[in-house]
Amino acid sequence: MCNCLVCGNKVEHVISFGDMPIANGFLPEDMFEKEKFYPLDVGFCPTCSMVQLTKLVDKEDMFNENYAYFASTSRRMVEHFKKFAYWVMETYLSEDPFVVEIGSNDGIMLQNYAKENIKHVGVEPSENVAQAAREKGINTLSCFFDKENAQKIKAEYGEADVIAGTNVMCHLPYIRSVFDGVTSLLKPQGVLIFEDPYVGDIVRRTSYDQIYDEHAFYFSVSSVSYLAGMHGLEVIDALPQNVHGGSMRYILARKGARDVSDRVREIMANEEKQGLKQLSTYQAFAANVAQNKEDLLTLLKRLKAEGKRIVGYGATSKSTTVLNYCGIGPEYIEFISDTTPIKQGKYTPGMHIPVKPYEAFVSDYPEYALLFAWNHGEEIIANETAFKDAGGKFILYVDQVRVDE
Numbered sequence: 014m015c016n017c018l019v020c021g022n023k024v025e026h027v028i029s030f031g032d033m034p035i036a037n038g039f040l041p042e043d044m045f046e047k048e049k050f051y052p053l054d055v056g057f058c059p060t061c062s063m064v065q066l067t068k069l070v071d072k073e074d075m076f077n078e079n080y081a082y083f084a085s086t087s088r089r090m091v092e093h094f095k096k097f098a099y100w101v102m103e104t105y106l107s108e109d110p111f112v113v114e115i116g117s118n119d120g121i122m123l124q125n126y127a128k129e130n131i132k133h134v135g136v137e138p139s140e141n142v143a144q145a146a147r148e149k150g151i152n153t154l155s156c157f158f159d160k161e162n163a164q165k166i167k168a169e170y171g172e173a174d175v176i177a178g179t180n181v182m183c184h185l186p187y188i189r190s191v192f193d194g195v196t197s198l199l200k201p202q203g204v205l206i207f208e209d210p211y212v213g214d215i216v217r218r219t220s221y222d223q224i225y226d227e228h229a230f231y232f233s234v235s236s237v238s239y240l241a242g243m244h245g246l247e248v249i250d251a252l253p254q255n256v257h258g259g260s261m262r263y264i265l266a267r268k269g270a271r272d273v274s275d276r277v278r279e280i281m282a283n284e285e286k287q288g289l290k291q292l293s294t295y296q297a298f299a300a301n302v303a304q305n306k307e308d309l310l311t312l313l314k315r316l317k318a319e320g321k322r323i324v325g326y327g328a329t330s331k332s333t334t335v336l337n338y339c340g341i342g343p344e345y346i347e348f349i350s351d352t353t354p355i356k357q358g359k360y361t362p363g364m365h366i367p368v369k370p371y372e373a374f375v376s377d378y379p380e381y382a383l384l385f386a387w388n389h390g391e392e393i394i395a396n397e398t399a400f401k402d403a404g405g406k407f408i409l410y411v412d413q414v415r416v417d418e
């Protein structure tokens with residue numbers, strides 16, 4: 014058994030998904046033989062309550078020049094980050110503001126600061142994504158955020174009012190070094206704000222597809238509080254977010270520097286009630302995951318036996334966990350339609366289902382579409398009226414496996 018990446022104590026085993034390919038490793042046919050697989054195992058630390066991967070993938074295998082996630086391709090996310098940026102500007106900036114973003118992607122959030130001429134630095138390890146940001150005029154460094162690079166940023170730009178990160182903190186297994194960097198870079202009144210999938214939602218909704226190689230941690234307010242306390246920080250606020258299928262925004266400051274919102278205590282009391290600090294809760298989750306797999310396979314087998322066509326909707330990183338864990342390949346799913354050009358013409362990691370442009374879906378509607386982009390589900394189902402009118406139905410698997418009627 015391994016030791017906790019946060020507190021160093023023993024981690025209890027929760028679930029094994031088996032060997033998985035790189036979740037975002039969409040690949041051409043001539044790369045099939047070279048594809049790498051890693052065990053995907055989840056553990057829970059009874060000491061600090063952190064849910065985490067217990068075997069890690071080399072970060073260079075995940076975030077490199079082939080990295081295919083450009084955040085700005087989603088209009089809904091562009092809106093979300095714009096709102097986020099202006100909320101930060103109004104709430105947390107001093108008169109001489111400086112904002113650092115960890116995992117700034119293609120500049121989806123920082124572009125709002127650039128537009129307002131606010132001093133900013135983005136830290137983005139994927140060179141091709143960082144380059145896309147620079148072309149938009151966003152100051153971006155291609156490196157990983159850790160203690161050493163935080164000190165370099167401080168030496169060049171000074172201390173930060175805000176260090177922000179969305180869907181990135183959970184990606185960083187060396188989180189202790191990240192937090193060391195944060196504490197050395199923040200102004201005395203500065204805040205660290207980050208947003209990641211919330212383990213309370215994952216457990217409640219059995220959304221196990223949030224679990225994949227990039228996500229080393231599955232945070233709760235309780236576990237983040239423990240981590241903060243180890244670095245002289247505290248959670249001053251926690252705001253549930255309705256994106257990515259249930260996320261939490263955490264706001265941390267130096268201990269005693271700012272008031273702590275009542276919400277923090279309330280959410281932690283709810284976490285206690287939900288059992289997020291108990292191993293048995295995660296063991297029950299593991300049983301629900303196994304049941305979800307069985308239900309999905311039963312449904313797909315029945316539809317195929319009836320001769321139905323099934324197409325995947327959204328070649329997400331999340332889909333890699335579902336497809337490989339359930340063993341769903343091209344015999345069930347004809348292709349997956351996706352609007353991201355870099356994925357089109359390639360195949361899904363591990364199960365090698367072809368990824369085709371959205372037009373392939375529209376030009377010849379299947380009878381069923383398995384919705385992998387379920388976190389945008391409401392928006393998608395509302396927009397796909399022509400598919401529905403043609404008799405098409407969506408298959409959903411979060412909360413429970415079902416056909417959307």
Ligand SMILES: [Zn+2]
Pocket residue numbers: 017018019020021022058059060061062063
């Ligand atoms: Zn721990």
